[in-house]
Amino acid sequence: MFPELKNDRFLRALLKEPVDTTPVWMMRQAGRYLPEYRTSRATAGDFLSLCKNQDFACEVTLQPLERYELDAAILFSDILTIPDAMGLGLYFETGEGPKFKHTVRSKADVDALPIATTTDLDYVMRAVTTIRKALNGKVPLIGFSGSPWTLATYMVEGGSSKDFRHIKAMMYQTPDVLHALLNKLALSVIDYLNGQIKAGAQAVQIFDTWGGALSGPMYQRFSLMYMKQIMDGLIREHEGKKIPVIMFTKNGGQWLENMAAAGPDALGLDWTTDIAEARARVGESVALQGNIDPCVLYADKDVIEREVALVLEGFGHGSGHVFNLGHGIHQYVNPDHPKFLIDAVHELGRQYHEP
């Protein structure tokens, strides 16, 4: 149904199979730092219109691949499509990030929420298939979702938050209400990611952006447990090919062993975790993705190359490393700079793999 894959470095590294050099992609690689993205967004009208039209979503997904030798493409969409499909009314106010028309604060609110289905999110499935076809086998396509905990923070707070006061009050005061919400989200995410896999996604990543805001015991109970439920519900092989799963908890460096035990193929690391230490702790059971500080891209070519070399040396020899930023690329990065990073990974990465 789809053209044969020409560059499978990314998938091979996730499965710890031999590669010629270290593969690389960047979280949020399609976005505002690219002038061509800003042009597409102006043409479409706004960000959500880009996501909801498969031709625009495809166009912006491919933009960074035209500039740089990336080893993977990531679906252009957002993690908040699920709460939007549950009826919360997602909108974006310029400069203020995402907002919801309705919040979820009580048992009645949670009981009234439907589980999102792929029918509600058909536009995402259409985008996945359109992008996979347009890639024409150049590199694999990554699908993604937010973690139940991270999605719930936006739904309960009504948008971005610094202190998470409403959701944490709910967690401590009425934990059963939050568990009911997280269970509905986990079921929605399973259906959503399996839908993306059937539509053409060749690997999937779960973004737990706010898991690191929890204490250890609360992380286990309110974030990791639901990611484990998702791991157990995902299609792990499709049309004879393994579908690797990457789990990324920002600021989750303390809990790598617990995360690895939940069953992903790879763990995403932010830059606050030492990659050599992470490999020593969990490198036998999972591949690692990351983890250069995204702010390195504000510096010049020689600094970028020096910092790339440090991360590669930190992971060391052998397969099982996908190079990435420790979090999304910033909007004020000079679009010439990611090329220095990506080319350096490929060039300097060779020495860590057998010829």
Ligand code: CP3
């Ligand atoms: O990586 C990619 O290139 C794929 C696209 C992608 C977007 N959002 C596009 C986007 C992905 C993977 C996401 C995930 C996402 N969305 C996360 C998890 C990843 C992370 O960063 O930890 C979160 C928390 C969101 C929620 C969200 N969406 C926020 C907080 C914002 C505002 C960000 C800001 O800086 O204003 C968005 C909007 C958004 N999602 C943009 C893009 C390109 C910017 C929208 C625009 O103005 O064009």
